[in-house]
Amino acid sequence: MDEKPDTMSRSQRRQKFITDDDRILYLMDEISRGARRVYDARVARIGLNQTQWRIIGQLLRDPALTQAEIAKKLELESATIGQAVAGLCARGLMKRLRAETDRRAWQLILTEQLDDLLPELRGSADRLHGLLWRDIAADEKQTLQQTLERVSENLDQLRAEAE
Numbered sequence: 151m152d153e154k155p156d157t158m159s160r161s162q163r164r165q166k167f168i169t170d171d172d173r174i175l176y177l178m179d180e181i182s183r184g185a186r187r188v189y190d191a192r193v194a195r196i197g198l199n200q201t202q203w204r205i206i207g208q209l210l211r212d213p214a215l216t217q218a219e220i221a222k223k224l225e226l227e228s229a230t231i232g233q234a235v236a237g238l239c240a241r242g243l244m245k246r247l248r249a250e251t252d253r254r255a256w257q258l259i260l261t262e263q264l265d266d267l268l269p270e271l272r273g274s275a276d277r278l279h280g281l282l283w284r285d286i287a288a289d290e291k292q293t294l295q296q297t298l299e300r301v302s303e304n305l306d307q308l309r310a311e312a313e
Contacts, residue, residue, distance in 0.1 A: 185282060192274040196267060197241070201226065201234040203271065206243075209260055216249055217256035243267065 190200045198206075201224070208220045215223070221231040235258060238244040243264040249255040283291060 181282075185278065189274065189278055192278070193271060196270055198267075198271075199234065199237075201230060202238055205231065205234055205238065205258070206260065206264065206271070209244075209258055213260070215258070216252075217246070217258055220258070 186200060189203070193199075193203050204224055205220055208215055208223055217231055217235060218228065221228045224231070235244065235246055235256070239246055241263075243261055245259040245261060247257050247259060249257040
């Protein structure tokens with residue numbers, strides 16, 4: 151019986167090793183993973199998996215990325231990316247060509263057929279955002295975005311120093 155109070159005090163002592171900074175990072179990770187899972191379920195209805203829609207998203211942001219660069223950005227194995235790209239090519243949503251600057255690299259080109267899916271993808275994302283940002287004012291979102299951009303810049307600097 152005497153062990154329970156000791157267990158509680160040990161647990162309380164351990165709690166001080168988790169800081170508010172840790173809690174923020176955990177929360178950011180939980181939100182990111184949870185939002186991806188919800189979006190996955192929505193886009194699965196149109197036949198895309200997470201890797202595929204993330205590849206499409208990367209190419210919408212930067213159409214010049216090669217398959218290897220996308221694998222690096224998404225932190226996924228090249229075989230995983232290759233399978234996802236093959237599926238997108240088979241559906242006619244993407245073409246894979248040898249890059250002109252490096253014949254060993256694959257250049258990925260989004261097709262006009264993908265354009266037919268973009269409104270549905272955008273609508274799914276907008277519905278998700280509507281739920282995630284409910285009761286959050288525009289100025290709060292702007293402040294959060296600015297803060298996260300600074301955190302991201304700090305992380306980029308740490309990555310550069312580590313390399």
